[in-house]
Amino acid sequence: MQTCKRCHVQIRGDKRVCPLCGSPVSGTPEKSPFPVLKRRIFTRLLILRIALFLMIAVLIILPVVQYFAGRPLPWVPLAMISAVIGFADVSFTLYYRNNALKTIHVQLYIGILVCLVVDKFTGWHRWSVTWAVPAIFLGLIAGTILTGLILRAALQDFVLYILLDTLLSAIQFLFLYMGWNTKPIFAVCSIMAEILFFLGILIFRWRDFKSASERYFNV
Known part of the structure; x- marks a missing residue:
């Protein structure tokens, strides 16, 4: 153990000078009692910069590829949109990593947008509005419940997410009205499931919904 020549205090670890008075120390240094923390290789900022660089690279390179191809390439706009959506996805994930x-x-929600874009640029076969979007909204119900149970969260902590899902699921009525969805059974089941689930919360857990509304909207 090291000792300060001036203070005559014993110093643990490997020091060149006394941390109290700055005088030289003598003695045999010992292993530091504090653990050495490994430096993170990938930080949030680095991941965000990598995602931004890749998005910019795609947005610059693909138009050049299409220019030299001398003809429209249908996959180029899809890839460019996917790059922007991917960057937004990474940004949201990093920002809300603790929630x-x-x-x-x-x-x-980004998955819904991706499905619609991919369907549009691959010939608009309408599989997105017929199957993918209803399935995602049904998955949101199950995912919200399971996540709440796993995290042992109170219902008032995630009831507003269920309200948001219910409101957004109504966009499927627009798909039906515009004639995009010619097989409405799955979409109607998805909408009804969202509405019934939310009504059940209002009927059986009204206090939790009211508490969440007061906390988030001051009503």
Whole structure:
């Protein structure tokens, strides 16, 4: 153990000078009692910068590829849109990393957008509005419940996510009205499931919904 020549105090670890008076120390240094923390290789800022660089690279390179191809390439706009959506996805995930419920919802909302874009640029076969979107909204119900149970969260902590899902699921009525969805059974089941689930919460857990509304909207 090291000793300060001036203070005559014993110093643990490996020091060149006394941390109290700054005088030289003598003695045999010993292993530091504090653990050495490994430096993170990938930080949030680095991941965000990598995602931003990749998005910019795609947005610059693909138009050049299409220019030299001499003809329209249908996959180029899709890839460019996917790059922007991917960057937004990474940004949201990093920003809401401590809120699992919010992260799941943002991811699945982005998934809906990706399905619609891919369907549009691959010939508009309408599989997105017929099957993918209803399935995602049904998955949101199950995902919200399971995440709440796993995290042991109170219902008032995620009941507003269920309200948001119910409101957004109504967009499927627009798909039906515009004739995009010619097989409405799955979509109607999805909408009804969202509405019934939310009505059940209002009937059986009204206090939790009221408490969440007061906390978030001051009503």
